[in-house]
Amino acid sequence: MRSDWAALPEPVEAAVAERVGGIIGVYPAPSGDHAEIASTVIGSTDTVFVKAASSGPGVRSLRYELAVTKAIGRYPPTVLWDFESDGWLVVGAEHLDGPHPDLSPGSPDLDTLAVTLTGLQETAAPDVRLFTPAGRISFAHPAMDGDSLVHSDLNPANLILTTDGLRIVDWAYATKAAPWVELALLTQWLIGNGHTPAQAEDWLSQFPAWAGTDPEVLDDFAARNASKWANKSRQNTERWVRDLACWTYEWAGYRA
Structure with a gap:
């Protein structure tokens, strides 16, 4: 609070x-x-x-x-x-001075995000205590395990455009996981910023970690993530919870 x-x-x-x-x-x-x-x-x-x-x-x-x-x-x-x-x-x-990026379809800020994501995808998790996928996301799959650093909450409010490039704040839920997990969690924010699920997946396909992930694994993640947020929205009526329930439902419906 x-x-x-x-x-x-x-x-x-x-x-x-x-x-x-x-x-x-x-x-x-x-x-x-x-x-x-x-x-x-x-x-x-x-x-x-x-x-x-x-x-x-x-x-x-x-x-x-x-x-x-x-x-x-x-x-x-x-x-x-x-x-x-x-x-x-x-x-x-x-103090990072700059605006939050525009993640809507066709925005030039998406190219900046892609550069940052490419570097982050190649960053090994540091040798400190980090969340596990199950501890952070509340469900698990063997394919989520990995050694990459995953921020796990790349919503626009946590991204700041600076003269030194895109910076990321609020690492309270940093996780050690497979790199595709970051991209799967980003899907909901792309949809929330105007992408259709198909557009979001098309943009994410530029990353090897996404392209190399078994579609059935992504199906499972999308369905379970949508179920989690649907349950949360029944217990919490805040706008952001309802939004995430809606966006994750859209992605799960598309994959189904």
């Missing part, structure tokens, strides 16, 4: 202020809820993106993301500093 910046104890806020040369402004992230605090902090000497957590689950998730982000390198924002104080874990990361 997202909290206001004012929830931070005074010593914690002071420690952040010291690291940025005094706080001039704080701007909460417009989306996401993986950390209790997630804000852009503008200081007199630096601008950083700050995540902080104090609850047990929140601290565990942020500690996990911190370890993963430090281990990966080029795709996530660089971790600038982290500290613990007054029961809070606080992480300051590079």
